[in-house]
Amino acid sequence: MQSQxxxxxxxxxxxxxxxxxQDGIVAADWGSILERAGIGVRAAGGFHPARALLxxxxxxxxxxxxxxxxxxxxxxxxxxxxxxHPRPLKIVVTSEKTAKMDAxxxxxxxxxxxxxxxxxxxxxxx
Numbered sequence: 001m002q003s004q005x006x007x008x009x010x011x012x013x014x015x016x017x018x019x020x021x022q023d024g025i026v027a028a029d030w031g032s033i034l035e036r037a038g039i040g041v042r043a044a045g046g047f048h049p050a051r052a053l054l055x056x057x058x059x060x061x062x063x064x065x066x067x068x069x070x071x072x073x074x075x076x077x078x079x080x081x082x083x084x085h086p087r088p089l090k091i092v093v094t095s096e097k098t099a100k101m102d103a104x105x106x107x108x109x110x111x112x113x114x115x116x117x118x119x120x121x122x123x124x125x126x
Contacts, residue, residue: 006105016041016057016060017034017039017041017062017063017092017124018042018044018057018118019041019042019054019065020044021064029064030047033120033121037121039121042060050065058087060089061090062091063090063091064092064124067094067096075100076100076103078091078093090124093112094111095110095112
């Protein structure tokens with residue numbers, strides 16, 4: 001894994017991601033990290049706004065989210081949403097807990113908190 005943040009010229013650009021995280025400071029920090037890596041970021045303040053954002057912007061390819069927190073979906077809600085989402089969406093889940101993560105789709109990337117920036121970037125770039 002990388003030990004430093006890559007620059008835009010190293011990574012090129014990527015389709016935007018929807019970022020749904022409980023902690024506003026972490027969301028701002030991760031947004032900045034992803035943008036420096038050439039990844040567009042669309043922030044959402046809750047699960048329902050994130051669903052609206054994903055419906056409105058077909059270029060979004062990833063959803064980066066906490067699960068089981070007050071603004072994020074439960075694992076069950078996320079699984080149900082993915083069943084009805086009209087296009088493939090890669091999910092990057094962050095959590096301090098690993099319980100019930102087996103219910104998520106096979107292409108879900110799970111990152112146990114605290115998350116290293118290079119792991120977050122790699123999870124989106126793969």
